Amino acid sequence: MTTATTMMMAATATTATTMTTERRIRMTVQNRLTITVAILSVLALTVVGLVLYTVEANNVEGRNTAAMAQEIAEMRSFAQNGVDPETGERFTSVDQILSQFLAQNRPDEDETLFAFLTDGRVLYQGEPNSAVNGSAEFEKAVAGVSADGGEINLTIDGDEYEGYVLPITSGPGGDTPGGDTAGGSKSGADNGLGSFVVVHNVTASHADLSQVMQIYIVVALAAALLISGISSVLARRLLAPVTELRQTAQSISGGDLSSRLATRGNDDIAELGRTFNDMLDRLEASFETQKRFLDDVGHELRTPLTILSGHLETMDSSDVDDVDETRTMLLDETDRMARLVEELLILARSRRPDFVxxxxxxxxxxxxxxxxxxxxxxxxxxxxxxxxxxxxxxxxxxxxxxxxxxxxxxxxxxxxxxxxxxxxxxxxxxxxxxxxxxxxxxxxxxxxxxxxxxxxxxxxxxxxxxxxxxxxxxxxxxxxxxxxxxxxxxxxxxxxxxxxxx
Incomplete structure (x- = not known):
């Protein structure tokens, strides 16, 4: 049982190692470059999109604030003047001021003007289907700041709104109370408190920006895919010499030194290919020199070694003359072999850079x-x-x-x-x-x-x-x-x- 378990664990480890190796092989340099370029492209386009959205959102908010400030300033000037520009007569009531101003002004896009009269009625000028029309939440927000005026922010049916409330009052004899209010007619308008309200639909004013950003996201994704595709093709072309280099190195491991890389251009990879080819030339020349040296040595030393061996076998050790003759002949053959080896070494060294x-x-x-x-x-x-x-x-x-x-x-x-x-x-x-x-x-x-x-x-x-x-x-x-x-x-x-x- 223990043996079987050990074999299963070994097989599992081998399989895991094989799968890990395969995964490493699949993640080529081309794939890593393509993934890196894709990630960097997405990050760059995301940063650009966020910057564009932030800048444009601030511009929209600035335009909304400027439009509201303009309406409030016009209302203040209209109320403080106290004269109806159409009749030339002074206003006699707060309600008349509010109703006349609404009648003579047209709000901007995504903007609604409201007049809260002293008798509780609400007049408006702008979008007839605005969700704030008749909204209890809106009226409650206005009532909360109608005494002193101020900004209001609320969300109705999922849309965000922002506005400003300006109290309109007129005291006896045309006096205007202090605070953030606008006086009415100086001919003695009726006592009462009315409110002028400017409301902007923030969600609607951002709708165009949201649509533009949606288009930008689609275009950015398409651009990222296009960039990734182009980078993959370029990486494949640029790394083709590296792939060929790997294949050539593998063929060298098998003993083939005749393969060479096809080099084109003058970039770093082309220079690498030429350097690799030069290295192969030197290796091939070195191996060829060694092979020829061994062949030459084997060919030329075989004869003198045979002579040495033959004379030593036939030499009569008891015959002094035969020993002396054999000794002289063997020394001569040894000198010839030494000379041969020296000449072969010179030829072998001739391929080295330091030969001359x-x-x-x-x-x-x-x-x-x-x-x-x-x-x-x-x-x-x-x-x-x-x-x-x-x-x-x-x-x-x-x-x-x-x-x-x-x-x-x-x-x-x-x-x-x-x-x-x-x-x-x-x-x-x-x-x-x-x-x-x-x-x-x-x-x-x-x-x-x-x-x-x-x-x-x-x-x-x-x-x-x-x-x-x-x-x-x-x-x-x-x-x-x-x-x-x-x-x-x-x-x-x-x-x-x-x-x-x-």
Whole structure:
């Protein structure tokens, strides 16, 4: 039972891990970018909507307050003047003042004017279906402030209203009481207390704003969806190189180093693709160099190791002469293997960035120096053709190594009285360095493959066929090449190198 439970728990954990991994894979960078842009778009549009609503709501409230203040000011002026503008006679009662003012004024939209007469009647000017008409709640609110006047706020049938109550009184002989009131006729209007009321339907005045905001919400949502869609498409296009980068990296894990990214444009992602391709080039070159190195080592060391093994097995340890002969031969083979390994290491290092260390090289000085060293190879007619006075940006030691290797090859294929000549020339932005001899030359059948590894011009020499490969590697490390020129006698190998920055 315990074992079964443990297995079920392990299966559940594995399933949960798999589901978690799948969820992580589904949430790609493209999805995260799209969701982030969508959220930011919604937040930005929401903030803009709130700001617009707040500003416009304040404008509506300001217009309502200004309209009410204007009506109240006109009513005060009308009552204090005390003269009917139509007849030119003075008012005789508060009711006459109120009724005449209502008759001569038209309220604004969403505004209603009320006159509470002294006999209890209520007159109004404005919306005939206003919910406040005949509303007991409205009349109660007006009665609460009719003595001193003031603002009123109430909600009727779900609509909000705000207003202002202005008391209208007239004392004996036309006197006007103090306080927030407006005097009536100075010809002695009847005593009494009336009220002038301005009411605004706040809900109705905000209706247009609410409708505009509803339209804004729909448009904002549509804009957010459009922005999200466009960002998703752009993210997919922008991240396509990253996806290709991941796929290429996966193929590299499988051992395929030939894949490359298609780079377009000059942005950061394109530069990343080019950098990745450069890295793949270096990796492929490094792996190819290692593979060739191992193949070359295996190919060339197999023979001397076989010789060593065979002679050690057949050696008669009791025969001193046989032991000495075998020892001499084994030491010679060991020296050959050491030389082979050294040459292979040079070829392997030629792909490294630090294989050459460029500097300013004076060509005449280089050739004269190399000639002095080459004379140690043996008796030949060593010469230097007068080189031009030119400075080359290159690794002096590597160039010396290449020229001496060419000199050694020429020495092996010439006789004592034959000449070996060093020379140089300039063509455009290139410097040519050559070694020419009067020896047997290079047979046409091997001329095309002479620079391949282990390719030898003859079977008489003691080399491994790596000398010209090393020379080619040195030239290529400088950005140049090596060619075999056709001459009437002997052979001429010429290195073509860029002059480089001066």
């Amino acid at each position: 260390r460029p500097g300013q090289v004076d060509v005449p000085s280089l050739l004269n120096e190399t000639l002095a060293k080459a004379k140690g190879l043996g008796q030949r007619d060593w010469k230097v053709e007068t080189p031009p006075a030119v400075v080359l940006t290159a690794d002096r030691q590597r160039l010396t190594q290449a020229l001496l290797q060419l000199a050694a090859n020429a020495f092996e294929h010439t006789e004592v009285d034959q000449s070996i000549t060093f020379g140089a020339g300039v063509e455009g932005d290139s410097v040519h360095l050559w070694v020419r001899d009067e020896g047997s030359g290079v047979p046409d059948e091997i001329a095309a493959d002479i620079f391949e590894r282990f390719s030898r011009g003859s079977t008489e020499g003691h080399g491994f066929g790596l000398g010209l490969s090393i020379i080619m590697a040195i030239a290529e490390a400088h950005g140049g090449t090596v060619v075999l020129d056709h001459v009437s006698r002997g052979a001429q190998f010429r290195m073509i190198l860029p002059k480089g920055p001066q």
